[in-house]
Amino acid sequence: MKQHADIRKSRRWVVKIGSALITDAGRGLDRKYLRLWVDQIADLIAEGHWVVLVSSGAVAEGMQRMNWTQRPRALHDLQAAAAIGQMGLVQAWESCFQRRGLHTAQVLLTHDDLADRRRYLNARATLRTLVNLGVVPIINENDAVANDEFRFGDNDSLAALAANLLEAELVVLLTDQHGLYTADPRHDPAARLIDVAQADSPELDAMASNAGGALGRGGMFTKLRAARLAGRSGAATAIASGKEIEVLKRLAQGETLGTLLLPRQEPEAARKRWLAGQLQVKGQLTLDTGAVKVLRHSGRSLLAVGVTQVTGKFKRGELVVCVDQQGKEIARGLVNYTAAEADKIKGHPSSAIESLLGYLDEEELVHRDNLVLI
Numbered sequence: 001m002k003q004h005a006d007i008r009k010s011r012r013w014v015v016k017i018g019s020a021l022i023t024d025a026g027r028g029l030d031r032k033y034l035r036l037w038v039d040q041i042a043d044l045i046a047e048g049h050w051v052v053l054v055s056s057g058a059v060a061e062g063m064q065r066m067n068w069t070q071r072p073r074a075l076h077d078l079q080a081a082a083a084i085g086q087m088g089l090v091q092a093w094e095s096c097f098q099r100r101g102l103h104t105a106q107v108l109l110t111h112d113d114l115a116d117r118r119r120y121l122n123a124r125a126t127l128r129t130l131v132n133l134g135v136v137p138i139i140n141e142n143d144a145v146a147n148d149e150f151r152f153g154d155n156d157s158l159a160a161l162a163a164n165l166l167e168a169e170l171v172v173l174l175t176d177q178h179g180l181y182t183a184d185p186r187h188d189p190a191a192r193l194i195d196v197a198q199a200d201s202p203e204l205d206a207m208a209s210n211a212g213g214a215l216g217r218g219g220m221f222t223k224l225r226a227a228r229l230a231g232r233s234g235a236a237t238a239i240a241s242g243k244e245i246e247v248l249k250r251l252a253q254g255e256t257l258g259t260l261l262l263p264r265q266e267p268e269a270a271r272k273r274w275l276a277g278q279l280q281v282k283g284q285l286t287l288d289t290g291a292v293k294v295l296r297h298s299g300r301s302l303l304a305v306g307v308t309q310v311t312g313k314f315k316r317g318e319l320v321v322c323v324d325q326q327g328k329e330i331a332r333g334l335v336n337y338t339a340a341e342a343d344k345i346k347g348h349p350s351s352a353i354e355s356l357l358g359y360l361d362e363e364e365l366v367h368r369d370n371l372v373l374i
Helices: 031-046 058-065 075-099 111-115 117-132 155-166 202-207 220-231 247-252 270-277 289-298 339-345 350-357
Strands: 012-017 050-055 104-109 136-141 170-175 196-198 236-241 259-262 281-287 307-312 319-323 329-334 371-373
Touching (some): 031 050, 050 075, 050 117, 075 136, 104 117, 111 117, 117 136, 117 155, 220 236, 220 259, 270 371, 281 289, 289 329
Parallel strands (some): 012 170, 050 136, 170 236
Antiparallel strands (some): 281 307, 319 329
């Protein structure tokens, strides 16, 4: 039996279970499998792991309760379905965990909660406290209030962001597929399951389908994107079938199940992790070759003189992406000037900022303490 030592060493897990699994393809909550997953999570906790659960299924459960056969398109209908379904979803998880003597806590998050530094730290402290108390946090996106602009987009990304938040070592994405294949196995009989790969390998892009199911928003494309996001904080990602017998326990033992996507880098400092993975990008700065070289090799701040183009509408303190002349992302960071101000001072030395704007807030456009290389 092949084994993955990377998983056997992992003690801090984020487990995400998709809608198609939880709701038995839309026919109500599959309580049989909920109990099986809970038994495995309880055993992992008893063995010294801590586990945070990211659960899809609120919208699907709401649809089932309202006898809706198609996923709503209108945002207010989706939000209503989520609010209705969340009640049954949490009740089901709570009753299953109570059988094993474990308490649960519902944690609903929006992108705003992780984009604001203070709320990010509050969420982090609350989740850490729950885990230390032996409580299983059950995380879901707060669909009832989140709008399209501020949605995570799928619970795969939410699981990866939770891993960033908690410095988890492993993200497990349980799905109705066995893992990531070289092609869609539903249409190509020659498709081969990928056992292990680097999460940022460009060869994986062509293999991941972006087609989600009728109930969920995610396909293999979203899982690959989530694995790359989790990898920024040093977390590995396992994609496996949730219907596999004792899938979580077998993964913990190092058995090769599904696809393991490995990070290429070590965990970043907490503030850098927040910058890289949990703020919404508000604009873009295009850099000249000299500025790219300085950022990559000298670890210095970004000055306005090295910027050739400013794109987007952003305020002071918001997140911008820094790209080279070919559009490749180099870094991201918190900008010290608004988009209009940055456009006025781009290409000019710091000594000219006061004369151009009438004042000088900072000599740097993005300070190195607020900058993370990608």
